[in-house]
Amino acid sequence: MNVKVFDTKEAQDLLKAAANVGSEDGSARVQQIVSRLLGDLFKAIDDLDITPDEIWAGVHYFNKLGRDGEAALLAAGLGLEKFLDIRMDAADKAAEITGGTPRTIEGPLYVAGAPLRDAVSRIDVNPDEDAGPLVIRGTVTGPDGEPVAGAVVECWHANSKGFYSHFDPTGAQSEFNLRGAVSTAVDGKYEFRTLMPVGYGCPPQGATQQLLDVLGRHGNRPAHVHFFVTTDKYRKLTTQINIEGDPLIWDDFAYATREDLIPPVVEKIGGTALGMKTDAYKEIEFNIALTPLVQGRDNQLVNRLRASATA
């Protein structure tokens, strides 16, 4: 029995009352968005004949999602965060902003407050037997290819277990392990001395993985390193690099991989002199090109709730 009630006066009056569209009170913008989303949900219930049992399963899923603190993780896993990137890319294209290192998703695991160093920072605070030493270095340049001095390059990544400090359920990592911030020198150079990350998997008992299981999808990411690059001269860049050779590079559950964000991993020696844990180490050169402000402002700066800590 598939009845359709969406277009009835009763249902339309209910939608209008619930979203309170046209009221003098509340936020007109929120009323507009709620009206649209709730209306789309009502219509979907009609069109797909979604049952009360399915609706209540969904409602209680939101409770679990909140208890697990995974709403931002689910946003990445369902491609919502990637969709925002697709829109920002399209807006850049429409505004004829070209070049620059590609953006990709921030993800939910940034922590503000990493100690800021000049040009070079060693960020592996805790020993990690299973992770080999890694240097990530490069030059930050502006739209004309000129080195940018004083840009703040932040990076964060997982350990050899796929866990991030601050969010590590084992408690094995201290605050800001594998998280760093450096200010570029006059030559625009930055360097992080760290350990090789591995890929990340969604918490197996969490709400995100629960939904992915039902969708028949995995919840894994290839090994990667996140970056923010901030300067008052150009637009902030939010991006990541993948570790070349990871089998999941093109099968990332969060859809963050991009062609230009897989720099080669090079074998090097001389790590001891750099304070690395072995003389042989791996190096990734990742050069970062920033894009210009638009009419003096960063038109794509994203404000969202972020964790913070003090070192």
Ligand SMILES: [Fe+2]
């Ligand atoms: Fe990540």
